[in-house]
Amino acid sequence: MATPTVTSGPGTPGTGEPVVGKPARARRGSRIPLTPKVVVGAAILFVFALIAVFGPMIAPHSADWQANATSSTPLPPSGKFLLGTDQQQHDIFSQVLAGGRDTLLIAFVAGLVATCLSVLIGVTAGYVGGWVDEALSILSNIFLALPGLLILMVVMTPLPPADTDNPLLIGLVIALTAWAWGARVLRAQTLALRNQDYVESARVIGERKPRIIVFEILPNLLPILASSFIFTVIYGIGTYVSLSWLGVISPATSTWGTMLNTAQQDSAILGGYWWWYAPPAACVALVGIALALLNFGIDEIINPRLRSARDNRKGVKYVLGLTPVLRTADRTRVGGTHRAAPGPAGLPTPVAAASEGKSK
Amino acid sequence: MTTILRRLGFYVLAAYAAVTLNFFLPRMLPGNALQALLAKMQTTTITPQQLQALADQYGLNSKQSTFSQYLTYLGHLFQGDLGHSTSKSIAVTQILSKDLPWTVGLVGTGTVVAFVLGTLLGIVVGWRRSGLLDALLPSATFFQAVPYFILASILLITGGFYWKLFPYANGYDTGRNSNLTQGWNGPFITSVVEHGVLPAATVALASIAGWIIGMRNMMITTMDEDYVLVAAAKGLPRWKVIAVAARNAILPTISNFALSISLVVTGSIVTEIVFSYPGIGYQVYLAVLDADYPLMQGILLVVTFTVLGANLLADIAYVILDPRARKEA
Numbered sequence: 001m002a003t004p005t006v007t008s009g010p011g012t013p014g015t016g017e018p019v020v021g022k023p024a025r026a027r028r029g030s031r032i033p034l035t036p037k038v039v040v041g042a043a044i045l046f047v048f049a050l051i052a053v054f055g056p057m058i059a060p061h062s063a064d065w066q067a068n069a070t071s072s073t074p075l076p077p078s079g080k081f082l083l084g085t086d087q088q089q090h091d092i093f094s095q096v097l098a099g100g101r102d103t104l105l106i107a108f109v110a111g112l113v114a115t116c117l118s119v120l121i122g123v124t125a126g127y128v129g130g131w132v133d134e135a136l137s138i139l140s141n142i143f144l145a146l147p148g149l150l151i152l153m154v155v156m157t158p159l160p161p162a163d164t165d166n167p168l169l170i171g172l173v174i175a176l177t178a179w180a181w182g183a184r185v186l187r188a189q190t191l192a193l194r195n196q197d198y199v200e201s202a203r204v205i206g207e208r209k210p211r212i213i214v215f216e217i218l219p220n221l222l223p224i225l226a227s228s229f230i231f232t233v234i235y236g237i238g239t240y241v242s243l244s245w246l247g248v249i250s251p252a253t254s255t256w257g258t259m260l261n262t263a264q265q266d267s268a269i270l271g272g273y274w275w276w277y278a279p280p281a282a283c284v285a286l287v288g289i290a291l292a293l294l295n296f297g298i299d300e301i302i303n304p305r306l307r308s309a310r311d312n313r314k315g316v317k318y319v320l321g322l323t324p325v326l327r328t329a330d331r332t333r334v335g336g337t338h339r340a341a342p343g344p345a346g347l348p349t350p351v352a353a354a355s356e357g358k359s360k
Numbered sequence: 361m362t363t364i365l366r367r368l369g370f371y372v373l374a375a376y377a378a379v380t381l382n383f384f385l386p387r388m389l390p391g392n393a394l395q396a397l398l399a400k401m402q403t404t405t406i407t408p409q410q411l412q413a414l415a416d417q418y419g420l421n422s423k424q425s426t427f428s429q430y431l432t433y434l435g436h437l438f439q440g441d442l443g444h445s446t447s448k449s450i451a452v453t454q455i456l457s458k459d460l461p462w463t464v465g466l467v468g469t470g471t472v473v474a475f476v477l478g479t480l481l482g483i484v485v486g487w488r489r490s491g492l493l494d495a496l497l498p499s500a501t502f503f504q505a506v507p508y509f510i511l512a513s514i515l516l517i518t519g520g521f522y523w524k525l526f527p528y529a530n531g532y533d534t535g536r537n538s539n540l541t542q543g544w545n546g547p548f549i550t551s552v553v554e555h556g557v558l559p560a561a562t563v564a565l566a567s568i569a570g571w572i573i574g575m576r577n578m579m580i581t582t583m584d585e586d587y588v589l590v591a592a593a594k595g596l597p598r599w600k601v602i603a604v605a606a607r608n609a610i611l612p613t614i615s616n617f618a619l620s621i622s623l624v625v626t627g628s629i630v631t632e633i634v635f636s637y638p639g640i641g642y643q644v645y646l647a648v649l650d651a652d653y654p655l656m657q658g659i660l661l662v663v664t665f666t667v668l669g670a671n672l673l674a675d676i677a678y679v680i681l682d683p684r685a686r687k688e689a
Contacts, residue, residue: 089490142374144619145667149626150644150660157648158389181619238507242630245509248648269517279511289506293498306577
């Protein structure tokens with residue numbers, strides 16, 4: 001507790017000074033708590049965004065380039081081929097660099113379209129109420145119960161390759177199976193907001209419904225919107241990669257999913273060619289993890305109580321029934337927990353204090 | 361009671377919607393897609409009569425109106441007729457009745473394990489907020505954010521292929537030397553359990569993070585409630601105070617679970633494909649490879665019904681746990 005801790009995490013050189021002692025007004029500047037989770041997530045995502053944009057350009061070879069046409073033994077990583085080659089002697093490193101673009105684009109389109117749909121349906125249902133709400137709720141509940149991946153398999157298997165090669169179309173179709181979750185969450189939140197006083201007053205003033213929804217309600221839904229967007233993007237990546245891994249869609253260009261598909265078909269696992277399947281799988285996993293980490297940060301905006309105190313300062317103990325002192329006005333902090341620890345009249349303090357030794 | 365009836369009404373509606381969607385899906389596809397599919401089947405062993413029957417089933421070159429096709433389809437469905445598998449030349453229902461128990465067993469085991477472990481862990485993490493376990497939470501997201509088939513492959517490669525802890529293919533020992541008879545006998549059950557460990561672990565691991573995080577977040581919110589403070593102030597033993605908080609925190613996690621059931625089920629389908637597990641997930645993969653459209657559609661329908669069934673169970677559990685849900689008119 002002696003060292004001053006920095007609430008804004010690393011990676012923000014401008015605001016690197018301790019904000020501990022500042023008045024609340026100054027802290028409100030950035031609503032996104034820059035915890036290590038958020039920073040790491042954003043950094044990974046940034047790298048992959050760069051790969052998606054520039055990857056195909058900086059790749060040493062094109063995805064279809066073959067080192068030689070005669071050999072059919074995958075080469076292990078070497079100085080010449082950073083990640084080795086696959087059975088057809090394609091350079092894995094180039095394929096990984098080139099394979100991200102479509103995957104990320106499709107996931108992004110899916111997330112965008114699905115989020116728009118969920119706002120349209122969820123907020124309308126929550127704000128309008130009555131039979132509209134009833135009907136839209138039933139609709140989204142039905143879509144929730146439908147197994148999205150299976151429907152996509154049934155829809156896409158008979159489609160000609162020309163159609164499954166279009167990223168925008170695929171993203172759109174994935175979005176159609178993904179909006180219901182967000183719609184349900186947004187509806188619940190809109191229901192909670194619509195009877196708030198400030199919405200009520202806007203209504204009394206005579207604002208029209210669309211204006212109230214867009215300017216009064218939507219801004220307060222933003223964190224939930226962002227979280228459902230990220231959730232959908234994770235879903236989109238998983239779905240698209242799974243579909244191409246299964247061979248249901250076979251895009252003309254090589255993507256992470258198709259790389260895994262060929263690796264599986266040529267039994268790369270049994271052959272021990274780890275450099276073939278590990279890089280694309282790791283890319284998919286890393287993007288997913290980065291997004292999930294960002295979602296943690298957003299969850300903490302929605303409900304600040306969820307914030308893990310470990311991120312900011314060590315040693316604050318949450319004691320049942322007492323409000324821990326997280327920030328003190330003066331810099332010579334006596335230590336919030338110290339004052340709280342004895343607890344007035346020995347109330348529930350022992351509960352947490354005893355938990356030190358006993359639980360397992 | 362009215363709550364339950366309302367919910368039942370919803371399930372009837374949802375089932376009807378699924379059946380209708382199943383009918384219209386092949387008809388919504390761009391015109392020649394199915395034609396191409398049927399042409400592909402022509403090369404396999406299929407009689408012209410069967411091909412004609414299929415074309416009728418999907419309304420290709422049919423003189424009947426769409427509506428009367430729909431009625432025929434509903435009629436077949438009510439007699440439990442899901443059509444004929446083109447690749448296996450037996451009734452789709454026959455295949456499904458053989459495979460469904462495997463899938464239900466896999467999803468059921470995985471979900472129960474994830475629920476019990478995840479909820480308990482979530483309670484501990486939430487109660488000991490900001491403890492060491494909190495720092496482990498981000499690593500739990502790994503399992504949540506990674507597609508099922510990658511997680512399954514990781515387990516297959518490590519636990520199955522390299523460390524040889526468990527078998528990693530098929531639902532039971534089908535090797536040349538195995539003399540297992542299917543049924544309720546010791547050796548067969550042992551074999552099934554051994555083969556089920558890795559797939560079930562995949563399903564459990566993938567969903568456990570959701571339970572832990574959901575439960576932790578609800579515990580933290582619930583612990584601020586006055587009744588938890590009262591319980592502690594009364595001097596109840598610590599585990600009882602935790603139980604009071606947990607009892608209330610668990611309700612939203614259950615209704616959240618209803619949101620994710622279809623993801624869990626589709627995830628287990630992918631898992632089955634990785635482990636060549638003899639459930640309907642592996643079957644749908646084979647159907648995709650063989651372009652066996654009737655089988656795919658039958659599986660879609662059955663999986664949707666399974667998800668709805670699981671939803672119903674979650675609903676019932678919620679009503680049992682929350683007295684308020686029973687009183688609501």
